[in-house]
Amino acid sequence: MLSFTGADAALTRTLLLFPAMQPAKTQLIHLSAIDIFIIVAYFIFVTFIGFYVKNASKSSEEFFMAGREMTAWIAGLSFMSANLGALELMGWAGSAYQYGILAAHAYWIGAVPAMLFLGIVMMPFYYISKANSVPGYLHQRFGSPTRAFSAISFAFMTILMSGINMYSMALVMKVVLNWDLNFSIWLSSLVVAVYVAVGGLRSAVFNEVLQFVLIWAGALLIPILGLIEVGGWKNLMRQIETNLGRTDYTHLWSPLGHFNQNPMGVHWTGVVLGWGFVLSFGYWTTDFLVVQRVLAAKNLRAAQMAPIIGAAFKMMVPLIVILPGLLALSVLPIHLLPENVAVATNGHSYNEVLPLMLVRYCGPGLIGLGVTALIAGFMSGMAGNVSAFSTVWTYDIYGAFLNKKGSDRHYVAMGRWCVLIGVLVSIGTAYLVQHSASIMDYALQLFSFFIAPLFGTVILGMLWKRATDAGGFWGLLSGTVTSIGLWVWVDRDPSALRYVALSPAAQGMAENMYRSLWAWIVCVVVTIGVSLMTTPRPAAALEGLVYGTTGVQAADETRWYGRPIFWAIVVAAALIVLNIVLW
Amino acid sequence: MRQKHSIWFFVGVLLLVYGVAICFTGLWELKYPLAQPPVLVQLHAPIWWGAILGLAGAVFVVRCAQKMP
Numbered sequence: 001m002l003s004f005t006g007a008d009a010a011l012t013r014t015l016l017l018f019p020a021m022q023p024a025k026t027q028l029i030h031l032s033a034i035d036i037f038i039i040v041a042y043f044i045f046v047t048f049i050g051f052y053v054k055n056a057s058k059s060s061e062e063f064f065m066a067g068r069e070m071t072a073w074i075a076g077l078s079f080m081s082a083n084l085g086a087l088e089l090m091g092w093a094g095s096a097y098q099y100g101i102l103a104a105h106a107y108w109i110g111a112v113p114a115m116l117f118l119g120i121v122m123m124p125f126y127y128i129s130k131a132n133s134v135p136g137y138l139h140q141r142f143g144s145p146t147r148a149f150s151a152i153s154f155a156f157m158t159i160l161m162s163g164i165n166m167y168s169m170a171l172v173m174k175v176v177l178n179w180d181l182n183f184s185i186w187l188s189s190l191v192v193a194v195y196v197a198v199g200g201l202r203s204a205v206f207n208e209v210l211q212f213v214l215i216w217a218g219a220l221l222i223p224i225l226g227l228i229e230v231g232g233w234k235n236l237m238r239q240i241e242t243n244l245g246r247t248d249y250t251h252l253w254s255p256l257g258h259f260n261q262n263p264m265g266v267h268w269t270g271v272v273l274g275w276g277f278v279l280s281f282g283y284w285t286t287d288f289l290v291v292q293r294v295l296a297a298k299n300l301r302a303a304q305m306a307p308i309i310g311a312a313f314k315m316m317v318p319l320i321v322i323l324p325g326l327l328a329l330s331v332l333p334i335h336l337l338p339e340n341v342a343v344a345t346n347g348h349s350y351n352e353v354l355p356l357m358l359v360r361y362c363g364p365g366l367i368g369l370g371v372t373a374l375i376a377g378f379m380s381g382m383a384g385n386v387s388a389f390s391t392v393w394t395y396d397i398y399g400a401f402l403n404k405k406g407s408d409r410h411y412v413a414m415g416r417w418c419v420l421i422g423v424l425v426s427i428g429t430a431y432l433v434q435h436s437a438s439i440m441d442y443a444l445q446l447f448s449f450f451i452a453p454l455f456g457t458v459i460l461g462m463l464w465k466r467a468t469d470a471g472g473f474w475g476l477l478s479g480t481v482t483s484i485g486l487w488v489w490v491d492r493d494p495s496a497l498r499y500v501a502l503s504p505a506a507q508g509m510a511e512n513m514y515r516s517l518w519a520w521i522v523c524v525v526v527t528i529g530v531s532l533m534t535t536p537r538p539a540a541a542l543e544g545l546v547y548g549t550t551g552v553q554a555a556d557e558t559r560w561y562g563r564p565i566f567w568a569i570v571v572a573a574a575l576i577v578l579n580i581v582l583w
Numbered sequence: 584m585r586q587k588h589s590i591w592f593f594v595g596v597l598l599l600v601y602g603v604a605i606c607f608t609g610l611w612e613l614k615y616p617l618a619q620p621p622v623l624v625q626l627h628a629p630i631w632w633g634a635i636l637g638l639a640g641a642v643f644v645v646r647c648a649q650k651m652p
Contacts, residue, residue, distance in 0.1 A: 034608050038601060045597055050589075074590060206590040213594050217601070221632055225623050331622075363621050364606035365629050369601060 096325025100249025125248025163429020453479025595643025602637025
């Protein structure tokens with residue numbers, strides 16, 4: 001769950017800022033015997049799958065890349081599921097209650113264009129280069145220093161985020177179910193560690209597909225029953241406008257002409273450049289956590305179709321996340337509050353909207369299914385983190401620099417140990433953030449530190465033949481240093497925010513967005529500048545790595561309706577129609 | 584070594600188990616109504632939602648079983 005979206009950040013940060021106050025919260029959900037059966041069955045099932053695929057995960061190619069034999073559907077659903085965590089579900093449902101339908105931008109312009117771009121433009125380079133990871137591609141394109149830098153920064157970021165994700169899950173389970181923090185952390189971590197260490201990426205991917213289905217099975221009933229209760233979509237919109245006395249909660253773009261005309265206080269340029277470009281493209285196209293799932297596809301066509309299938313389902317996620325938040329604005333008899341106010345008054349916060357709606361419509365059995373959906377979301381994110389960490393450590397750090405001559409069996413053993421060690425370090429990180437609220441603030445910067453400049457390096461590497469090894473390395477380094485430097489500057493002198501985020505009134509998300517943008521721009525400018533001053537590689541050395549060289553070709557598919565570009569256009573058209581209808 | 588069953592088989596099994604369990608819970612509630620029923624309890628969501636999940640699970644299981652080597 002490396003999606004540093006505003007809602008995730010807000011929910012996680014609030015939970016981390018007020019851990020001591022959480023026990024005072026009222027327990028939202030009480031489980032019956034059938035609910036416990038459903039949850040226990042889930043834990044047993046995911047562990048079983050890990051052992052079931054164990055024999056198919058013996059070589060390094062099988063363990064780290066799932067044998068590169070996943071179908072487009074499995075890779076696509078796994079690609080999306082690795083991101084669809086419970087924080088994502090609960091956080092954005094809360095944002096929909098807080099900001100209205102504007103929250104849907106996170107799923108539409110904030111994800112779909114980048115996913116389609118990955119499938120159509122970038123996937124051929126990743127796939128044909130046979131790179132095992134994003135740092136692995138950078139090794140082929142820019143050399144070892146760039147690989148080392150990106151691998152170390154990714155490993156650091158992944159482990160830290162895995163721990164934060166773990167602790168956040170435990171806190172949510174405490175609020176929702178009154179589960180003990182230690183119990184939640186250790187139980188879920190050990191189950192994930194077992195099934196990923198035993199079955200490798202294949203086990204993680206298979207479980208992510210299972211988790212994806214469970215998330216939908218557990219969450220889809222809420223919008224169905226909610227729409228029945230309010231009398232349909234039009235009535236819902238009418239009731240929200242009547243209840244709130246304003247229309248900006250029910251329109252996607254028309255309130256974005258000015259900062260003061262919408263509940264988010266955001267301008268359309270921020271939505272397009274922030275969500276739609278830097279954050280979204282950086283995350284979906286270069287974060288190995290999600291890209292690894294697509295690299296496991298069985299052929300180029302499957303690898304290209306996987307992100308397109310993922311994009312199609314991503315476009316539907318607002319149905320189970322945003323719609324419940326909107327329905328709550330219409331049907332909940334209580335008024336939800338910002339987290340800090342809710343903590344102080346022992347009321348219910350925006351972030352509790354999904355569990356509240358679950359309790360409203362679901363009885364025994366269905367509640368168990370809904371809670372299982374939340375747990376499945378957390379575990380899919382955690383499995384994504386540890387499997388990606390294991391691969392990058394083994395291939396791009398250990399195998400590339402520490403022990404180049406190990407046998408295939410040795411590297412698989414290293415990968416298995418790496419999963420266990422990664423989970424243990426993540427647990428340590430989880431306990432670390434328990435005692436230090438500022439850790440989460442640091443973690444929220446990681447995306448702008450490492451992913452935003454990485455996107456600049458990768459995209460130039462793929463699209464510009466003239467980019468040199470030195471240009472790639474110094475561009476990535478300078479982008480990262482710029483981002484960290486800007487953060488330090490604002491941290492030391494808060495008035496610097498007016499320069500970094502172009503407004504003294506900018507807050508959290510805006511600061512992250514603009515810092516990411518500056519980091520990306522510096523990375524691109526330095527890469528171009530240094531490349532023009534250094535000698536490029538001969539064209540023969542770039543085959544299959546860069547646009548315009550031989551070796552890069554589209555997926556082999558002659559039927560027009562079987563081509564990835566056709567389905568990408570269909571998904572893009574659906575996205576445009578949705579945005580126009582809800583304008 | 585390739586595994587014998589695809590992931591869709593396991594998805595089917597879990598949906599089938601969950602669907603049957605939830606459907607029977609809904610039927611049980613017809614005879615023993617809940618003390619604190621949820622909103623729209625008269626729609627008997629556990630019965631039809633459980634049936635849908637169970638049916639979907641059964642379809643996955645049967646189709647995957649047919650494709651087994």
